[in-house]
Amino acid sequence: MSSFVVALDVGGTSMKGGLVTRSGEIIHTDRRATPRDRGPAAVVATIRSFIDDLATAGDGTPTGVGLAVPGLVTADVALYSANIGWRDVPATDFVPLDVPVMLGHDVRTGGLAESVLGAGRELSDFLFLPIGTGIAGAVILHGEPYGGSAGWGGEIGHIPVFPEGEPCACGQIGCLETYASASAVARRYSARATSSAAPALTDTVPTASPTASSPAIAAHLATSPAPASPVTVPTASPAPVTAEQVAALTASGDPLAMEIWGEAVEALSLALATYTLLLDPSAIVLGGGLAEAGPLLSVPLAERLGKRLAFRDAPPLRQAALGMSAGMLGAALLGWRAAGFADAGANWSPDVLKSPRVA
Structure with a gap:
């Protein structure tokens, strides 16, 4: 049985999720709409349900959960998002499982993935500039x-x-x-x-x-x-x-x-x-x-x-090397860090770029 984390990139329109192993293999991906028109409570509930379904798709219990979310955020609290409307949501409110969890800002989490796995892999200082x-x-x-x-x-x-x-x-x-x-x-x-x-x-x-x-x-x-x-x-x-x-x-x-x-x-x-x-x-x-x-x-x-x-x-x-997968892969790094693996991604093969991506 391979250990894995649940990785979820939450956007204002859609959420991209996946299961990523300790070696960086993406073993499952999925996507769902973000129901922000129904209010922040509905978005939190949808995230909880999505994480539960992603975890169920794996073989066993996930080692951790990483979430990339918009707005002001710490590792433990989603402080505020103008796009979604939530305020001061603890990380544990997003996760229906008793496993370690870590939050990250959506763009900075994508930048982390490009730093560890992508176009900035050998650089210590750079600007990641998504233009969308x-x-x-x-x-x-x-x-x-x-x-x-x-x-x-x-x-x-x-x-x-x-x-x-x-x-x-x-x-x-x-x-x-x-x-x-x-x-x-x-x-x-x-x-x-x-x-x-x-x-x-x-x-x-x-x-x-x-x-x-x-x-x-x-x-x-x-x-x-x-x-x-x-x-x-x-x-x-x-x-x-x-x-x-x-x-x-x-x-x-x-x-x-x-x-x-x-x-x-x-x-x-x-x-x-x-x-x-x-x-x-x-x-x-x-x-x-x-x-x-x-x-x-x-x-x-x-x-x-x-x-x-x-x-x-x-x-x-x-x-950028990771495209639309950057946020989800960054969330995977956060999930492994939450579980105590601070060096997550350091030995992942560049073949991670060839792993299944969220359409």
């Missing part, structure tokens, strides 16, 4: 995620990059997330594409043409094959586009898409230059949906970041 619906960051110092004095460490998505720019949902003005998240790229493209008179750019955002101000994008376009199928440019239709579609339009040379994409890259370069000068990371590991654009994002971003750092080299940009 929002933008978060996990500051990895000496191989461990750093949460700051009160758990707010890593909120790079709310660095004001254009102080006179657009309002952010957080209440600030000109946040990175407002320009460079996947949802922002889609929203800003749709707004300009559906407007009969697209607004002129203000001084808060570069006004040069996207090709001229982004030679790396132009170079990428010059060497990129044409899209496999035509990309339809939205007209006055209210139907929203996705960030993936904006990326495809950028790759096809669409001027408006290149403009929006260039502004996102500019915002990222500003925030990452500040981060680099403060903490001198060995690398910046890009994850999340927008990073799936690959060189279309990383090449111009590396170029602009390098130009912003006049007296030092920019840290290299790396693609």
Whole structure:
């Protein structure tokens, strides 16, 4: 009988769970919806039920449980989550079993997995930057995620990059997330594409043409094959586009898409230059949906970041290795740590990347 832990990554939309052995083998995975529309108590109850079902799928009793959850969190208490609405939920309330349990912040737990198992495996200090619906960051110092004095460490998505720019949902003005998240790229493209008179750019955002101000994008376009199928440019239709579609339009040379994409890259370069000068990371590991654009994002971003750092080299940009499995694998590391195995993951084979993933 193989010993295993239950690992659960709790998101605002869905939960990804699995069973992971002491050697790092993923022996079972599953996914469930997060019923946040029914309130925090329903989410806690669903987590308890999901953990019970995951444990039952294994051979015997789990050695421990690790949970990655959003919001402010300690190892023992989920203090607060704006997305879910809970406050001060003890770790034991999530688990219907009498086994050790450890909580972790969702993004920092993903960063822990990238540090121990993924793109930061041989690095001691780096930034894990998932760019998805929002933008978060996990500051990895000496191989461990750093949460700051009160758990707010890593909120790079709310660095004001254009102080006179657009309002952010957080209440600030000109946040990175407002320009460079996947949802922002889609929203800003749709707004300009559906407007009969697209607004002129203000001084808060570069006004040069996207090709001229982004030679790396132009170079990428010059060497990129044409899209496999035509990309339809939205007209006055209210139907929203996705960030993936904006990326495809950028790759096809669409001027408006290149403009929006260039502004996102500019915002990222500003925030990452500040981060680099403060903490001198060995690398910046890009994850999340927008990073799936690959060189279309990383090449111009590396170029602009390098130009912003006049007296030092920019840290290299790396693609995250674990994808959507990072949170669940990080939760597995927490589960083994809760059970007393502080070195969990140290001897796990890179073949863990080939293990079954949650679809």
